[in-house]
Amino acid sequence: MSEFESEIAEGERYRVGYALQPKKVKSFLQPSLLDYAKQHAIDLVQIDPSTPLEQQGPFHCIIHKLHTPQWNKHLQQFSATHPDTAVIDPPDLVSRLHNRVSMLEAVTHLQISIENATVGVPNQVFVNEPKAPDFDKIEELGLRFPVIAKPLAADGGDGSHEMCLVFDRDGLNALTAPTVLQEFVNHGGVVFKIYVAGRRVNCVKRKSLGDISEERLRTIKGEVLPFSRLSNLGVEDEGGAVEKAEMPAQCLVDELARALREALGLNLFNVDVIRDSKEPTRYLVIDINYFPGYAKLPSYEPFITDFLLDVVCTKAD
Numbered sequence: 001m002s003e004f005e006s007e008i009a010e011g012e013r014y015r016v017g018y019a020l021q022p023k024k025v026k027s028f029l030q031p032s033l034l035d036y037a038k039q040h041a042i043d044l045v046q047i048d049p050s051t052p053l054e055q056q057g058p059f060h061c062i063i064h065k066l067h068t069p070q071w072n073k074h075l076q077q078f079s080a081t082h083p084d085t086a087v088i089d090p091p092d093l094v095s096r097l098h099n100r101v102s103m104l105e106a107v108t109h110l111q112i113s114i115e116n117a118t119v120g121v122p123n124q125v126f127v128n129e130p131k132a133p134d135f136d137k138i139e140e141l142g143l144r145f146p147v148i149a150k151p152l153a154a155d156g157g158d159g160s161h162e163m164c165l166v167f168d169r170d171g172l173n174a175l176t177a178p179t180v181l182q183e184f185v186n187h188g189g190v191v192f193k194i195y196v197a198g199r200r201v202n203c204v205k206r207k208s209l210g211d212i213s214e215e216r217l218r219t220i221k222g223e224v225l226p227f228s229r230l231s232n233l234g235v236e237d238e239g240g241a242v243e244k245a246e247m248p249a250q251c252l253v254d255e256l257a258r259a260l261r262e263a264l265g266l267n268l269f270n271v272d273v274i275r276d277s278k279e280p281t282r283y284l285v286i287d288i289n290y291f292p293g294y295a296k297l298p299s300y301e302p303f304i305t306d307f308l309l310d311v312v313c314t315k316a317d
Ligand SMILES: Nc1ncnc2c1ncn2[C@@H]1O[C@H](COP(=O)(O)OP(=O)(O)OP(=O)(O)O)[C@@H](O)[C@H]1O
Pocket: 122, 148, 150, 154, 160, 161, 162, 163, 182, 183, 184, 185, 186, 187, 191, 207, 208, 209, 229, 230, 231, 232, 272, 274, 286, 287, 289
């Protein structure tokens, strides 16, 4: 018997509306998810964002990854008149993840120390005009090269995944504003991706940028190395770094997910975490994404369905 069978009244069905871009519908709404959810009393219903929500309901729950002002307004109006529909998640809270400075602020307030491990963020500074960056500000913060130049906006818009590895001050001349300069931390070429769906948590390993040696730093001058959508690149694991990497302790993963879920007020996100090669008890959060690619997880169908059942059966803790 499933965890929820005793909660669901005989014949009861739950309507969950989803409002996503066509590309996301294709990747997230796999037939296997639709089927699994259906067998567990959840009907996933596509929402047309250009038609009033009133005409498309009723909904027990709405999940979404659209953030045009018009969609936010429709959602807000619908919520006001349908307080029983759970909106996963409120647009004003999601928007904190659309900026690479505010995204990491919640992490800096967490006090996590489990099994000697700590969780923080890399040093970073926002510069408006990288061509004439405020070097004093950078040095005051103790920011050290190499750095990754990341676009401030992380809203899925054009260029929001286009990054640059910058090896020294001269390299900053190649950048365009506005940019977040984040210290590059050697981490053994493996990123841990913690997927959260309410109280459901799953951590997987992925290939990342390789370490940069002191030797390489001495020889590279004024160079920048552009890259984009690294998490979608090939999965080839040269040298077996990903396979060999030890996972972070499960209690650390669970506590980080729980604490961030509470601090951000969000249910659907993932967290990219690296482990400092020099200090392996030091974990660093480098990125948080709203409504990430859950379909890449093994058994994502029960993962998502159980989360939706948590919401509609109001079992979330
Ligand atoms: N501070 C850092 N130190 C070392 N490597 C980093 C750092 N920040 C990012 N990286 C590497 O660059 C990749 C891309 O960075 P980031 O995750 O910030 O970009 P993104 O475009 O938002 O990614 P996503 O596709 O997950 O949304 C990371 O997965 C990691 O491999």
